[in-house]
Amino acid sequence: MAESQLRVGDEVAEALAEGRAVVALESTLLSHGLPAPSNLDVGRELERIVREQGAVPATIAVLDGRAVAGLTDAELQRVCDPANKLVKLSRRDLGPAYALGVDGATTVASTAAIADAAGIGVFGTxxxxxxxxxxxxxxxxxxxxxxxxxxPVTVVCSGVKSILDIPATLELLETSSVPVLGYGTDRFPAFYLRDSGLDVPWRVDSAKDAAAVIGTHRAHVPGRAGVLLVNPIPVEHEMDRDLHDRLLAGGLAKLEREDVHGKDVTPALLEYFHTASEGVSLTANTELVKSNVRVAAEVAVALADRA
Incomplete structure (x- = not known):
């Protein structure tokens, strides 16, 4: 990425130059996944959690047609303000967004790409x-x-949402030579649920072990594939399975009825879950992201210690 299209925040740039731990954070969660004003509270809380673990947060977005890795608090407020209506940007959308000078929120794909361009190797979502x-x-x-x-970015997340074809997703990750590590679990999580019914290929039980695998993968395995570290939602915040199954059935029916496809699927499904569950899913979503970001920061610190 041309330097003119990427601005790295001062705190992030200093940490990277000194070899300290940095964790990338996405902005689509804030602008499209959570309602205002709680989205701003969550955005600030995620950055606080990263700092609490000894790392530096780098919330990523596109502002005025330029990628920013490490938003200021004023810029975070801008991203979270629903009046601004940021465009949802995947990696393929970055070129048009840059050229047209728009404001956009970054998905997992575009956040990972921008993080890599900035030199950030761990991303919590x-x-x-x-x-x-x-x-x-x-x-x-x-x-x-x-x-x-x-x-070559490590993505820490709670698996994939149950609306997806999870077996096919795992098969494609295998085909793509992406290592999948379970953090303290032998089972692949399904976002609101701790267990999708499918195994993970590898398990690690500490940030130190995760960092050892990630560091070895980066140093000795040919190619540029990243690593997926899956961390189940905390037990106390897991959604009741019966409630989840009812919501999933209703959400799938709504998507089919309204002919929702592509990048509109996730926000439509999340909105349905949040509304139909009377906020239960919103709490679960928030708590699993906090847990993932905490793990990401711990892993980033362990990786920095290995360097």
Missing amino acids: GGLGGVHRGAQESWDVSADLGVLAET
Whole structure:
């Protein structure tokens, strides 16, 4: 990425220059995934959690057609203000957004790409995009998977949402040679649920072990694939499975009824879950992201200690 299209915040740039731990954070969660004004509170809380673990937060967005890695608090407020209506940007959208000078919120795919360009190797988020149900006909596969396959960033998340075809998503990650590590678990999580019913290929039980795997992968395995570290939602915040299954059935029916596809699927589903669950899913979403960001910061610190 041309230097003119990327601005790295002063605190982030200083930490990177000194070899200290930095954690990337996305902005689509804040502008599209959570309602105002709680989105700003969550954005600030995530940055506080990163600092609490000894790392530096780098919330990423596109402002005035320029990627920013490490928003100021004023810029974070700008991203979270619903009046600004930021465009949701995947990696493919970055060129048009830069050229047209728009404000945009970055998805997992674009956040990972910008983080890599800035020299940031760890990214904490909620859930990864994946292969959608019926993809054999629609070809609806998240760009997150393709970016992770060729971008050496470690993504810490709570698996993928249950609306997706989780077995197909895991198969595609295998095909793409992306290591999948379970953090303290042998089972692949499904966002609101701790267990999707599928195993993870590898398990690590500490940030130090995760950093050892990630560091070895980066140093000795050919290619540029990133690493996926899946961290189940905390037990106390896991959604009741019966409630989850009812919400999922209702959400899938709504998507089909309203012919929702592509990048509109996740925000539509989250909105349905938040409304139909009377806020239960919103609390779960917030708590799993906090947990993931904490783990990401711990892993980033462990990686910095190895350097």
